[in-house]
Amino acid sequence: MNKRRVDLTVNNRAVSMMVEPRLSLADALRGELGLTGTHLGCEHGVCGACTIIVDSDPVRGCLMLAVQAEGAEIVTIEGATPVVGLSEIQAALREFHGLQCGFCTPGMVMVLHHLFSNNPVPSDSEIREALSGQLCRCTGYQGIVNAAKAVAARHMHQNVQPRETSQDHRE
């Protein structure tokens, strides 16, 4: 099948790939760029494990073709993770046992990363809404919600302001 060139920005780095038009963005990130932190749980847009940030919005990587990402700015779990250690959200998920098998976790981190980037002190219902498109089979969500609530409480205490745009730890 003929391949097409796609130029885009991934985790603040300009990249270009030659891909078949039918290749999903998630497969391209994993296969072409080696960013295997984006997981595929259903490949039909329901489970949310493949959630990435595309031009500041959370997007299902399995429902978008790589060729549709021409010119896009993408953040994956690798980009939402500090060089060493854990982000505040990631550390809270560990502290509150918000993960077990860890397969849905990158998607959870990405939606929370997006949420807190735009809204440092989300309400409980905003937290739930942000997580409502993500499936987790292990935890029953309780630890995930508790982690997000703890981050929100800390932000409230520290008076954290929203960032201009969704940012990346490796800029």
Place this chain on the structure above:
Amino acid sequence: MAIGEPIVRVEDERFLRGEGRFIADYALPRMVEAHILRSPYAHATIRSIGLDQALALPGVHAVLTCDDLPEGLPPIHCRIPTHGDLSPYLQYPLALGKVRYVGEPVAVIVADTRAIAEDAAELVELDFDPLPAVTDPAAALAADAEQVHEAGNLAGRWGFDLGDVSGALEAATFMVSDRFSIQRHTAMPMETRGLLAYYDVGRGLLDIYGPTKVVHTNRNLLATMLRMGEAEIRMIEPDVGGSFGARGEFYPEDFLIPFAAIKLRRPVRWIEDRVEHFAAINHSRDCVFDVTVAADADGIITAFDVKLVTDMGGYIRTHGDVVPSHAGASFPGPYRVRNYRLDAMTVMTNKTPTGTYRAPGMFEANFARERAIDRLAQKMGMERAELRRKNLILPEQMPWHVGTESVKRPTIFDSGNFPLIFDRATDAFGWSLPYQREVDGWKRGRGMCALVEPSGLGPFEGVRIEVDQHGRVQIFSGSSNQGQGHETVLAQIASEVLTVPMEKVRVRHGDTGIITFGGGTYASRTAIIGGNAVYSASISVRTKALDAASRRFGIPVEELDLREGAIWHGLNNEPVAKIGDIARMLMPGNQEILQTPSAGNIPDNDGLVVTSYVRAVSAGAAVFAVHLADVLVDPATGETRVERYMVACDVGRQINPMIVEGQIVGGVAQGLGGTFLEELTYNEEGQLTTGTFTDYLMPNIYDMPPVTSLVFEESPATTNALGVKGVGEVGPSGVAAAVGNAIADALGTSVGLNTLPLTPQRVIEAIGFEVGA
């Protein structure tokens, strides 16, 4: 002190950073990819499979069909003892002559990429003669039913007849009889299955990445099928995105992918897609109970009389009939009922084969028994908790022999103070406090389930512990991990005994190359049997270190002590030696304490290394639990909302309370899925009609009520040195029962709510019954 501490998990950082290594993240040079072509028919005779066009597609390397299978290949072995001979129903890796369910593998296509292999699948010409599909066990047992196998649709029939059930039924003052159905659903881990097999032709060695759960068992099974030596095959568990019983059994693909790798002399990777997973993974539950429960005038339950019919699907798999077997063996639950009769039938149908899913047989049996007990209480006019409390097995009756057996092991509850835990549970929940029965037009109901969850089954577990000269500890476990947190739990045990910090302990697991024998992870066993193997090996390491120090420094061993990772003599300010120093002393060939070399081996100098295999006590460790729920029901729509949920249980001893709580809360979520949402339905042609996540709904965040776990350490297990009981399956086990009872209480109904899932329609029907009555 590490045991008992809610330490954050050592696994978490890699998963949170997106650096977990799951099977789809693995690749090897020269790797090709496989796609499994599956039967589109539920029941059909195979006339021919035309491969010419598929093989002509550029990028396709091979298409393997049943004609390519080795001469004399046995079917996939059942690894568990069964009731009667189920061998006529075993599955071959590829369909031979006939297909028996939609999704049965008929060919393996190997190509440069998964996409090309899938393209080629569409070019394979399947010439099949469809046969009528058998989709219902009752229809399967009819005299003129289409036969799924030549051996007949009734695969097995067995039971128990304990005490005098007939006499008890005749003498009963109160009796309730009802039918309870538990729908087909399954584990549905977030990660689908996958395998990467590599055959090193020159060395004659086969490495397989992707197996989990019972890697040694699977390795031995594959060695038999491939006629290879067991150690010539290495199965390596990657990070695994959940199992819950279903994933990690030996499936057709576990033969086909290694077989293709040997045949093609190239690494072959297969990654299952979700739709494929729906048809291919073991399904579970899918059974019907006819229950009669009898009681005397004082509210003493005098008999359970049970008929159980289980839909096994198209083949018997590695689990055999363990699911109905566990259900039957433990049906009487936490009650001291000596008159118990079971008539169990296992029936073949043209549906995906079945196996275990978290709390196998128990979720089902608890639903049937506890719904029946609520009915009985209603009929007697006795408060529901009081009826249960009156009939609980008493502490002085422990160990309690139920009188049944499952997989050739007697059902014995080793320990427990059931009434004490029951009282604490009902007090904590406020069971007897009055509650408002109506809220904004919704009706509120309260329900409970009392249960005993067996844990820690399976014959043995092994571990090797190595301490290196830097004082770092490596655990090589024969067990496996699919997300439960075993790396943390096993490290905690070694850290405690060896007095080294958690940071200095590492755990490897799920790899046949690291330890000769292993049991694996199932039946809530790893903390118990794997944990006790680590415990016993750690104690031996300590003993070995103290003995070595005693000899080296000439100090009586009883004056030495291991703490802070070092050997201390009495109250001296400096340690005699660090544990790493002892490890260095014990390295083979070390002159320091070596006696005059003998011509043979050097038995005393084999490192600070201990291998320990511990045998499990066959009946395991019994966890008593009480589930309690408050549920709101909208009588106009049948909509339900679980307001609050509590699980109280006695786990004997907690290794990591954070992980214990996580297991319970996550387990309740799965139980709620099975109670309200999840159902694998088939049409008359035997086509799966809920084969995607848009049809098969799993609980999302809005489906979860607040869940409280109340964990006690009242009655340590008497069957293992640590005193721990398994907590992995306590969470889902009682959910359908407690919730069903709460909905019935809300509606004040004495009929209906016997069929899972409890959809709005079924809730409405239960109201309808009541109005009509």
